[in-house]
Amino acid sequence: MDEFQYEKDRLDFTKAYMERMIAAQKSGRASLKQRQDDTLENLDFQDSSLRYQEMLSHANFMKMSRDQLDNLKSLRRKPYFARIDFHRKENPEKEQFYIGKVSLFDRETQLPIILDWRSPLANVYYEGRLGEVSYEALGVRYEGEVSLKRQYQIEEGELMDYRDIDVTAKDDLLQESLSQNADGRLSEIVSTIQEEQNRVIRADLRKPIIVQGAAGSGKTTIALHRISYFLYTMKEIFKPDDMLILAPNRLFIQYISEVLPELGVQRAAQSTFMDFAVNTAGIQSPVITQHEVLTQAVEGTMDRDGVTAARLKGSRMFQTIMDTYIQSLKKQYKVEQDFTVLEFRIKKARAINRLFFEEYSYFPYEVRVRKIKAVLQSELRRKKKQILEKVAAKYDEALDKALYGMKDPDKRKIRVSYLITRKEERLTEIKKAARTAVASFMKQYPAFHVEKTYKKLFEESVFLSVHPDDTEDWKAVRRYSHSTFAKGKVHSEDLAGLLYLFTFLKGIDAEERPKKVVIDEAQDYSYFEIYALRRACQTNLFTIVGDLAQGIYQYRGIDTWGTLVEDIFPKASYLTLQKTYRTTIEIMDLANGLLTHLPVSLPRAEPVARHGPLPQFLPITPGWEEKVDQFCRGFVEEGMSSFAMITKTMAEAEDVQKRLETYGMTFTLLKEGEGSLSERMVLPAYLAKGLEFDVVLLYNDRHPFQESDLDLKMLYVAMTRPLHRLMMIGADKEDFLLHLVQPDRFQEV
Numbered sequence: 001m002d003e004f005q006y007e008k009d010r011l012d013f014t015k016a017y018m019e020r021m022i023a024a025q026k027s028g029r030a031s032l033k034q035r036q037d038d039t040l041e042n043l044d045f046q047d048s049s050l051r052y053q054e055m056l057s058h059a060n061f062m063k064m065s066r067d068q069l070d071n072l073k074s075l076r077r078k079p080y081f082a083r084i085d086f087h088r089k090e091n092p093e094k095e096q097f098y099i100g101k102v103s104l105f106d107r108e109t110q111l112p113i114i115l116d117w118r119s120p121l122a123n124v125y126y127e128g129r130l131g132e133v134s135y136e137a138l139g140v141r142y143e144g145e146v147s148l149k150r151q152y153q154i155e156e157g158e159l160m161d162y163r164d165i166d167v168t169a170k171d172d173l174l175q176e177s178l179s180q181n182a183d184g185r186l187s188e189i190v191s192t193i194q195e196e197q198n199r200v201i202r203a204d205l206r207k208p209i210i211v212q213g214a215a216g217s218g219k220t221t222i223a224l225h226r227i228s229y230f231l232y233t234m235k236e237i238f239k240p241d242d243m244l245i246l247a248p249n250r251l252f253i254q255y256i257s258e259v260l261p262e263l264g265v266q267r268a269a270q271s272t273f274m275d276f277a278v279n280t281a282g283i284q285s286p287v288i289t290q291h292e293v294l295t296q297a298v299e300g301t302m303d304r305d306g307v308t309a310a311r312l313k314g315s316r317m318f319q320t321i322m323d324t325y326i327q328s329l330k331k332q333y334k335v336e337q338d339f340t341v342l343e344f345r346i347k348k349a350r351a352i353n354r355l356f357f358e359e360y361s362y363f364p365y366e367v368r369v370r371k372i373k374a375v376l377q378s379e380l381r382r383k384k385k386q387i388l389e390k391v392a393a394k395y396d397e398a399l400d401k402a403l404y405g406m407k408d409p410d411k412r413k414i415r416v417s418y419l420i421t422r423k424e425e426r427l428t429e430i431k432k433a434a435r436t437a438v439a440s441f442m443k444q445y446p447a448f449h450v451e452k453t454y455k456k457l458f459e460e461s462v463f464l465s466v467h468p469d470d471t472e473d474w475k476a477v478r479r480y481s482h483s484t485f486a487k488g489k490v491h492s493e494d495l496a497g498l499l500y501l502f503t504f505l506k507g508i509d510a511e512e513r514p515k516k517v518v519i520d521e522a523q524d525y526s527y528f529e530i531y532a533l534r535r536a537c538q539t540n541l542f543t544i545v546g547d548l549a550q551g552i553y554q555y556r557g558i559d560t561w562g563t564l565v566e567d568i569f570p571k572a573s574y575l576t577l578q579k580t581y582r583t584t585i586e587i588m589d590l591a592n593g594l595l596t597h598l599p600v601s602l603p604r605a606e607p608v609a610r611h612g613p614l615p616q617f618l619p620i621t622p623g624w625e626e627k628v629d630q631f632c633r634g635f636v637e638e639g640m641s642s643f644a645m646i647t648k649t650m651a652e653a654e655d656v657q658k659r660l661e662t663y664g665m666t667f668t669l670l671k672e673g674e675g676s677l678s679e680r681m682v683l684p685a686y687l688a689k690g691l692e693f694d695v696v697l698l699y700n701d702r703h704p705f706q707e708s709d710l711d712l713k714m715l716y717v718a719m720t721r722p723l724h725r726l727m728m729i730g731a732d733k734e735d736f737l738l739h740l741v742q743p744d745r746f747q748e749v
C-alpha cells in the first residue's frame with residue numbers, strides 16, 4: 001500500500017478510536033451522574049458517613065473521567081506528532097509507536113495507540129540517533145534499534161504531510177517551527193525538543209538542577225516541560241498543586257499561563273518571588289519593588305546606600321547574621337520556671353525546655369510552642385485529677401481525725417465545719433487555678449511579630465550584638481533601612497530576610513508547602529533569596545534556570561552559578577543550553593557583539609541557522625514617526641503580528657506611547673502589575689525580560705545607553721526579544737552603543 005495512505009488510515013483509525021472512547025466516557029459519566037443523584041436521594045442520616053464517602057468516590061471518578069475526556073478532546077486535532085519504529089532486542093519483531101502529548105491505550109490489549117512524549121520509550125525519539133539505542137523504565141534498561149523516526153504535519157485532524165528524519169533533517173522541522181510568529185504566548189515545542197533540551201527535561205528528577213541557558217535557548221519552555229515530565233513520572237507522589245513556578249513579573253505569568261494546560265500543569269502555583277514572600281510571611285508594609293530600584297540605577301539616581309543595602313542584604317554574610325539573630329531569638333524561648341498549679345508541679349522547666357530545644361527541633365518555634373501547650377494541657381488534665389483526689393483525701397483524713405478524735409463537741413463542730421468549708425474552698429481554688437494555668441504559663445513565651453522583629457535587627461545595639469564587626473557598609477545598610485522603615489515600607493531586598501525569619505518563627509504548614517520549585521530568570525535572584533526559598537520550602541527539588549548575560553540586577557544578583565551549587569544545592573546537576581532558537585543569526589550577531597564589551601566573559605548564544613534581514617537603525621529626524629508607521633505596515637504585510645516598542649526607562653516608554661498615539665499608532669503602555677499582553681506594546685526593557693515578539697522597535701531619545709555593565713546587559717536583553725525583526729530608533733547610533741560593533745552588523749534606514 002502507498003505509504004501516505006497507510007499513515008492516513010492509521011490516523012483515521014486513531015481518530016475513530018478516540019471518538020469511541022469519548023462516547024464511552026460520556027455515557028460512563030452520565031451513568032455515574034445518575035448513581036450520584038441516587039446516592040443523594042437515598043442519603044439518610046443513619047448512615048450518612050458511609051453514603052458521604054460513596055458520594056466522594058463518585059465525584060472522584062467523575063473528575064478523573066472529565067480530565068480524561070478533556071485530554072482526549074484536546075488530542076483530536078492532533079493525536080500524535082511522530083512515530084518511531086523500534087525493535088527491542090528480546091522481541092521477535094519491530095514495533096511502531098506513535099508519539100503524542102498524552103497516551104491512549106487500547107482498552108482490550110492495553111497496547112499503546114499513542115505513546116506519551118514523557119514516557120521512557122519516547123526518550124529515544126528525542127535522543128537524536130537512529131540505530132542502536134537504549135532506554136530505562138522503572139530502573140530496567142532496555143536495548144534495541146530505532147530504524148525509523150517519522151514526523152507528521154497534522155492540521156485539524158487531517159494528515160497534511162510527513163517526513164522521515166535523521167539528525168540532519170531534524171533541523172528542517174525546527175526551522176519551520178521557528179519561522180512562525182509569536183502570538184503572545186509560548187508555543188508548542190514537544191515535537192521539536194532538541195537533544196540538549198531533552199537532557200535538561202529528563203535530568204535526574206530527584207536532584208536539583210541548575211541550567212545556564214543563553215537568551216532564547218528555551219529555558220522557560222524547557223523548565224515547564226520538565227515539570228510536566230516530573231508530574232508524569234512521579235504522578236503517584238506529586239500533584240500539580242505541589243509545584244511552584246516563580247517568574248520575574250506578573251506579565252510573564254500571563255505569558256506562560258496559556259501553555260500550562262497543554263502540559264497538564266495548569267494547577268501549579270505561579271507567582272513572583274515578591275508575591276510569594278509577601279503572602280507567605282504575611283507582610284503588611286508596602287514593598288518598594290526591585291524595578292523601582294532598578295529604575296533609579298538606570299537613571300543614575302540610585303542612592304549609594306541603596307546599592308550597598310541591596311548587595312549586602314542578598315549576601316551570604318547577611319544570611320549568617322540572620323542566623324545569629326535567630327539563635328538569639330530562640331534563646332528567649334527558654335523557660336526558667338516549672339509549670340505548676342498553685343504549689344503543685346506539673347512539669348519541670350528542664351523537661352519543657354528539652355521538648356522545645358531537642359524533641360521538637362524540626363519545627364518552627366511557634367509550632368513548638370503550640371505543641372508544648374498541648375502537652376501541658378494533657379498533662380494538667382491527667383494530674384489535676386490526682387491532685388484533687390490527694391487534696392480531698394488529706395481533708396477527709398483530717399475530718400476523720402476530728403470526728404473520731406476530738407472529744408469536745410463544740411470544738412469538734414467548729415473544726416469539722418472549718419475542714420468541710422476549707423476542703424471545698426481548696427478544691428475550687430485548685431480547679432480555678434488549673435483553668436488558667438496553661439494560658440498563664442504560655443505567656444512566658446515570646447510572640448514575635450515577623451516584620452517588627454526583622455526591623456529590630458537594624459537597631460544599632462541589636463545589630464552590633466549579633467555582628468560586632470561593624471563596617472561603613474553595614475552602617476550604610478542600617479541608615480538606608482531606617483529611612484525605608486520610617487516610611488512604613490520595606491524594600492524588595494528585605495523579603496528574603498523576612499521570609500527566612502518567618503520560616504524559623506512560624507513556617508509554612510506542611511500541606512501548603514511547595515514540594516517542587518521552578519525558578520525562571522534566576523540570575524536576578526540574590527544568593528540569600530534562593531537560600532531563604534530553599535529553607536522555607538524544605539525541599540531540594542529545585543529547577544533553576546537563568547542566564548548570567550541577562551543579569552540586570554547585577555548589584556545584587558547572582559554572578560556565578562558555582563556559589564549556588566557549592567553552598568545551597570551541593571547535589572545539583574549543572575547543565576547548559578547554548579543554542580538559541582528565538583531569533584535570527586543577524587540579530588544574535590549584533591547582540592553578541594555587545595556582550596564582548598563586558599569586562600567578564602559571559603556565556604554566548606549560538607543561533608540555530610536561521611537567517612533574516614539585518615537589524616536596522618532609524619535616526620530620529622523630522623518625520624520619523626511616519627517612517628515607523630510605514631515600516632510597521634510593511635512588517636504586517638510580511639506576516640508579523642506582535643510588536644513591542646522597548647525603551648530603557650518607563651518615562652521614555654510613556655513619552656513614545658503618547659507620541660505615536662498622535663500619529664494614529666496605538667501601542668499599549670505596559671506597567672508592572674497592570675495591563676495585559678497585547679499585539680502592540682510599549683514597555684521598558686526590564687519588563688520585557690523573558691518575553692518575545694515578532695518585531696522589536698528599540699526606542700531611545702532622552703536616555704542613551706551607556707557603556708556600563710548594566711546598560712550593556714539591558715540592551716542585550718532588549719535586542720534578544722525579537723523573533724524576526726529588530727529596528728533601533730534613536731537620535732544617534734551611539735545611543736545604542738552601535739559604535740562598539742562592526743558597522744556591517746546593522747543597516748541604517
Ligand SMILES: Nc1ncnc2c1ncn2[C@@H]1O[C@H](COP(=O)(O)OP(=O)(O)OP(=O)(O)O)[C@@H](O)[C@H]1O
Pocket residue numbers: 174177178186187188189192193194197213214215216217218219220221222547550581582689690691692720
Ligand atoms: N526545541 C524547540 N523547538 C521550537 N521552538 C523552540 C524550541 N526551543 C525553544 N523554542 C522557541 O524559542 C523561543 C525562546 O524560548 P524561551 O522563551 O523558552 O527561551 P529562554 O531561554 O527562556 O529565553 P530568554 O532567556 O531570552 O527569556 C520560544 O519561542 C520557544 O518556543
